[in-house]
Each structure stands twice: as structure tokens, then as C-alpha cells.
Amino acid sequence: MAKALGEIIIDIEKCKGCSLCIDACPEEVLSLTNKINKKGYQYIVTVNSNCTGCANCALICPDAVITVYRKIEKSA
Amino acid sequence: MGEIKLMKGNEALAEAMIRAGCDAYFGYPITPQSEVLEYLSKDATQRTGMVVLQAESEVAAINMIYGAAACGRRVMTTSSSPGISLMQEGLSYIASAELPCVLTNVVRGGPGLGTIQPSQADYFQAVKGGGHGDYRLIVLAPSSVQEMVDFVRLSFDLAEKYRNPVMILADGAIGQMMEKVELFDQMPRKTEFPDWATTGKPKDKERRYITSLHIQPEKMEEINKHLQAKYKQIEKDEVRYEAFNLDDAEYILTGYGLGARICRKAMDILREKGYKVGLIRPITLFPFPKKVYKEVADKVKGILDVEMNSGQMVEDVKLSVCGKTRVEYYGRMGGMIPSPEEIVENFEKLFIKGEA
Amino acid sequence: MSNNIETAKFRPEICTDENLVYRKPSTLLPEPFHYCPGCGHSTVHKIFMEVVEEMGIENEIIGVAPVGCSVFAYHYMGVDMQQAAHGRACAVATGIKRVQPDKYVFSYQGDGDLAAIGTGETIHAANRGENILVIFINNGIYGMTSGQMAPTTLEGMVSTTSPHGRDVKTQGYPLKMSEFIAPLPGVAYVTRQSVHKPANVRKAKKALRQALEYQKQGLGFCLVEIVTNCPSNWRMTPAQANQYIEEKMLAFYKLGDIKVPEVK
Ligand SMILES: Cc1ncc(C[n+]2csc(CCOP(=O)(O)OP(=O)(O)O)c2C)c(N)n1
Ligand code: SF4
Ligand code: SF4
Ligand code: SF4
Ligand SMILES: [Mg+2]
Secondary structure, three states: OEEEEEEEEEOHHHOOOOOHHHHHOOOOOEEEEEEEOOOOOEEEEEOOOOOOOOOHHHHHOOOOOEEEEEEEEEOO | OOEEEEEEHHHHHHHHHHHOOOOEEEEOOOOOOHHHHHHHHHHHHHHHOOEEEEOOOHHHHHHHHHHHHOOOOOEEEEEOHHHHHHOHHHHHHHHHHOOOEEEEEEEEOOOOOOOOOEOOOOHHHHHOOOOOOOOOOEEEOOOOHHHHHHHHHHHHHHHHHHOOEEEEEEEHHHHHOEEEEEEOOOOOOOOOOOOOOOOOOOOOOOOOEEOOOOOOHHHHHHHHHHHHHHHHHHHHHOOOEEEEOOOOOOEEEEOOHHHHHHHHHHHHHHHHOOOOEEEEEEOEEEOOOHHHHHHHHOOOOEEEEEEOOOOOHHHHHHHHHOOOOEEEEEEOOOOOOOOHHHHHHHHHHHHHOOOO | OOOOOOOOOOOHHHOOHHHEEEOOOOOEOOOOOOOOOOOHHHHHHHHHHHHHHHHOOOOOEEEEEOOOHHHHHHHOEOOEEEEOOOOOHHHHHHHHHHHOOOOEEEEEEEHHHHHHHOHHHHHHHHHOOOOOEEEEEEOOEEOOOOOEEOOOOOOOOOEOOEOOOOOHHHHOOOOOHHHHHOOOOOEEEEEEEEOOOHHHHHHHHHHHHHHHHHHHOOOOEEEEEEEOOOHHHHOOOHHHHHHHHHHHHHHHOOOEEEEOOOOO
16 A cells, blocks of 8 residues: 655744634644744744645745655555 | 828827727727728728727726736827726726827816817816826827827827827817818838736746836835826927017917917918917927027017917917016817917907907 | 644655646746735745746736735746736736737736726726736725725725725725626626635636637637635624625625627
8 A cells, every 4th residue: 555655844934823724634633833933923833743745735835935855665 | 291181180090090000999989080990990900900989988098008018019099088097097007017108188178078179178188197196198289180290190109208198289179170281101010028027927027017006105106206207208308389579579389289280370360460370289288388488588578378278278378488477378178179369369468458 | 722732744745746736836926925824815826837838928918917915926926027006907917918918918906006096098998898817806996005995995995095894875886897897898707706715716716717718719818807805904803804795795796707798
């Protein structure tokens, strides 16, 4: 069975903390921190490694904050 | 010598537009200038490939002008007073964004729907800005059908030189009258466009944008300063006027466009009567030929300003002479045209019999 | 929310070029959007610039920004742009397209801009079959001027000028511009999309691309309406606003194609 390993890069200075990506992520990978960026917004972080690289978060993100990678790992 | 033809003012203007290599005309019918759109609709596109489009309103027309002008094209619209009022917001944007374009106001009597008869009642609107914000149009006032032709080419040149809208301020009489004109030869349409024109982002260069929006007041003030400096330059370099009999003049008649033609007749009658009368005809209303008025002010006993309105240009004449000579006004309003005899009568009343 | 969120360990080995699934389009300029958090304007700018990048047409397209929250669209879209007077974007786009028929031309307009002050320009550009794309952002409100009623505001919907809810008896009915425009013969393609869920974002992007393909074929006027949110003036969180789209807006403004070109 092939397994999708995903990873995202978050441009935290562009994040406005709208949380739409959090709701859109099927794997519950994302959460807001209580830190704020230079613009004064709380931003998102990944809280687990369950990302599959489905890109839902990047699609819904209005501010083009997220870059998504996906690696297909073949397992026996 | 160019082709000589007997033409109506509006048609001559349209013919000149085609020959000047105009790329696009957008307009809306209104008397007394509908002949322009009608003339262009015949075969302008076949002749040069220029765009001719009847817009759904003057508001749309001026915004089509904005769009096409911002692509670096030679564009023109024409209308008459109420239509020009509708174009004012667009003109303000065009002036602020510094887009070259030419428009003609074939003025009719107002206010309101008014009359379709010739008038000069839109002087203030044309030369003092017209729309919102501090801006100026370059304003040319033709007084013959020949000048309707010549000023089209001149207007495009000035518009492009200064990146500023230029208005030809005509009137219903000049638009409708038939005169012999000499036409210039067909000029090619442009094939190269300025760097600022939005023709699609050039490869390996910054994209361009056209805007009049500058939220920061500091920036907006800079834009204003830049515009004002440009207007100063125009006032320095682009003044045009015509003068007659200034050498021995004791009195001056002054008027523009059709008013100036009538003044010329009045001047001749007055000279026959023995009065030493000269004439100043501003050709550019903005920039206003202040200097010539200032110069004559020291020498003459008075200036009679004649207009087909309630006395609008007379304010600029007064500002120019700085109180150094007497300035009087005589005019008719609402589409009425003063006769030379009326002018003579009022001249004598005001200056000779001292009935003022 | 806890004070100490444990963040996951970053795995750089996955982040290689061949594994790239999504990145911000190169046609989007670096300037961050001024739009409020969660605002659909940003999403639509983003996907439209993705389309321009994917089609490789950034040197052949000219856009018109309206007066509305998206007045600064030209700060973000990395293509030649013009800013138009309120409501006049379709006339400006007409001017551009008529002198450059070989270029792609689009306008980007809000509902107040397109369906109130600019209704005339919109209908006549459509009726002339101007070969342009109009992106119509329907957020049911005047965003830029802080939340007054728009022609698209739903019946009963609260705005600063309908504080008791839109009363259709005195304030008129919400206007379905897309349905109104679609029957005109000059109109090639009309579709209504949204960007409130990832799947809708994908579809909206497809529609935008489709419209530009039609423009390339010279088919005529294309209108892509996108039902979006205005969390700030709807006085909702972005998530609540997107929920409101799902439940209320889309119940009235039905998603899907309203007119497609006849296949030849
Ligand atoms: C001639 C004119 N009238 C009014 C305004 C003020 N104004 C600016 S934006 C706007 C409404 C914008 O609403 P919409 O088009 O729905 O865009 P949104 O901000 O919601 O995206 C108004 C009324 C203006 N700029 N110009
Ligand atoms: S790519 Fe998919 S799984 Fe990964 S964080 Fe984004 S939404 Fe979640
Ligand atoms: S959707 Fe984008 S802006 Fe909003 S919280 Fe997520 S990353 Fe930040
Ligand atoms: S006011 Fe509304 S439409 Fe405007 S940016 Fe904010 S959320 Fe978006
Ligand atoms: Mg709106």
C-alpha cells in the first residue's frame, strides 16, 4: 500500500490567523499558536505529523501562506 | 497644399480625427454634435482600422476613453454640455492618472437640458477643472471650421506631450456651420506605445498600473505638486492667442470662439466710426493668455469682453489686468448670439457715452 | 487554547521540488493582502493568479480593478492593471479590449460596483458581447464603505443601512445579476462559484480558467460570479461567515453554470 507523507511550510508573517485552514484540514494537523507575528496576528503551526499533503489548507488559505509537499512512500 | 473641401464643423472635426491617426472614438449622440459619431460610423474603421463605438452613455464613453488611453492609444470623444457634465468624474480620473486624450465640447445653451442653440456657458467648467479635485484640462477654442481641423492634430500632440486631457471647446454654431477647409494628409496610426501604457506586462520588466488612488496624503500631495508643476509649464509654453490692431488701440474687444468672430465684425464697424479698437482672441483658454492683457492694460482706456454666457472669461481678463484698466462685459445667454451691432451699441454706451 | 502548544517536528526531507504540491503563484506580487482575515477577495486573487501562471499569459493580460475593497487588486496581481472609477470597470475593460483585441482583458468587481452603480456598463458590455472576463465578487454587502446594503444583500439580512434586516418592500429585492445577464445573446459563459471550501476553490479556479479559454476562442462576454464572505461587516468569524455562505447565501444564489457556450 502506498502512503502519502505530507509536509507544509508556513509563511508565518503572512498568516492572519483566520483559522480556515484548521477547519479544512482532515488530519487535524493545524492549530493556532498564542504567539503573534509582526502584523499582530496569531499564526498557525503544525501540531502532529499526520499531514498527507492533501493541500486543502493551502487551497482554502486566502493569503497564500502555505506551501505543501507530498511524498508517496511505497510500503510492502 | 492639402485637400480643400467645403465641410460642416462637426464633420471636419471627425475627418481630422481619422486623418490624425486616431485609434479609437467612443461617444454618445447629443445635439449639436451627433454628426461626429455619424460621420465616423460611415467608413472610419474601413479607412484606418480605428475603433468607433457608440457607448451606452457619456459616463461609459469617458471610461472607455480611460481604458484605451491607458493602453497608450490616441483616443477621442465628443459631446455637448449635458454629456460633458456626465463625463466629469472620468475626466478627473484621467487627469489624475495623466492619460492623454482629446475631447470636444460642442457647447449648447444651459443650464439644465437648456437649448440646442450655441453657447459659451461651459467656460468655467472647461477651464477651471470641471470635475472634482485640483486639475486642469488644456482648452483650445476654435473660431472656424478650419480650426476644428487644425486643433484636432494640435490637441493630440499637446495631450501626448503633457500626458493630459485636452478639450476643444467649440459651440453649436461652429459645429454646424459650413466653411471651406484645408485638410492635412492621412497620418499613420501609432505602432509603438509609451512605457507606461498597459499593453501587457513586458517580459523581464516590471508590470505597469494606472491609478489615481494614493491613500497616503503625503503621496497624494506629491502627485498634486507634480500636476501643478506641469500646469505651470503649460502656462509658460503653450499660450496661444490672436491679436488685431493692438498697436494704436485705445480700446480692446475680447472674446473667444464664435464670440471672437462677431467681435471682429464689431471692431471693423467701430474703426469705421473712428474708434481705435483692437481685438484679443484667446485660442488657449487654459493656459489663459494673461500676458497680452497685462501688456495692453497700461495703454488702453478699456476692454469690452463679449461672451455667449453671463460673463465667465471676463473674470480671467480682470485677473490678468490687475485693475489697471476698465473691464466691461457684454453678452447674451441661453443660446442667443450677440450681433456686431449690439456690441457696437454697448461699446458706445459703456465707454463713449459713459452710461455704465 | 493551551498556552504551550507542542509543535510537530519539521521534516525537510519531504520538502523537495519533486514533492511540491502547492505553492503561491509567481504571478502574485510579494505585497501581503490588505484584506481582512479570511476574506474571499484574497482567495479569488490567489486562484486567478494561479490560472494566469498556469496558462502562461502574464504578458498578454490586462486587468481592471474596481472601487471597492479590491481597489488595490493591482498591488497584488502581477500583471498590467488599470484602476477604474466606481462601477465603470466594464466600460474601461471595453476600451482596453477594443484597442487590443489580441490581449486577454478582465475586470474584477464587487457587487455594489457591478450590480448597483455599474449596472448599465455591465449589461451593455455583456450585450455587445465584449470578449472579456468579468469576475464578480458577490459578498452581499458594501465592504469598503463599512457594511451598507448592496443590491445583492439577502432579504432580512442586516447591514448598516438595513439595521432591521433588508425590507424588500421598501429596499428592493436581492438582485441575481448572473441570471439577469445570462440570456443576452452576446454572453458566452455565466457561472456562479464560491471559495468557502477547498472543493469549491478548485471548481472556482476551473471556471476562471474556462472563461479565459473561451475568451481566447473569441466567444464573447464571460461572467464568473463568486459568492464570497465579508467577515468584518457581516460581524462574524471567518468560519461563521463561510457557514453563512453555505446555509444562507447559497440557498438563494445557487452554485453552478448558468450558461455555457454551445458546442460547435
Ligand atoms: C462615485 C462613487 N460613489 C461612491 C463611492 C463610495 N464607495 C466606494 S466602494 C463602495 C461600495 C463597494 O462595494 P462593493 O462593490 O460591493 O465592493 P466590496 O467592497 O464589497 O468588495 C462605495 C459605495 C465611490 N468611491 N465613488
Ligand atoms: S496538506 Fe492536508 S493534511 Fe496536510 S496540513 Fe494541509 S490540510 Fe492538513
Ligand atoms: S488560512 Fe491562511 S491565513 Fe488563515 S490561519 Fe490558515 S494559514 Fe493563516
Ligand atoms: S471589509 Fe469585508 S470584503 Fe472588505 S476586506 Fe474586509 S472582509 Fe473583505
Ligand atoms: Mg460587496
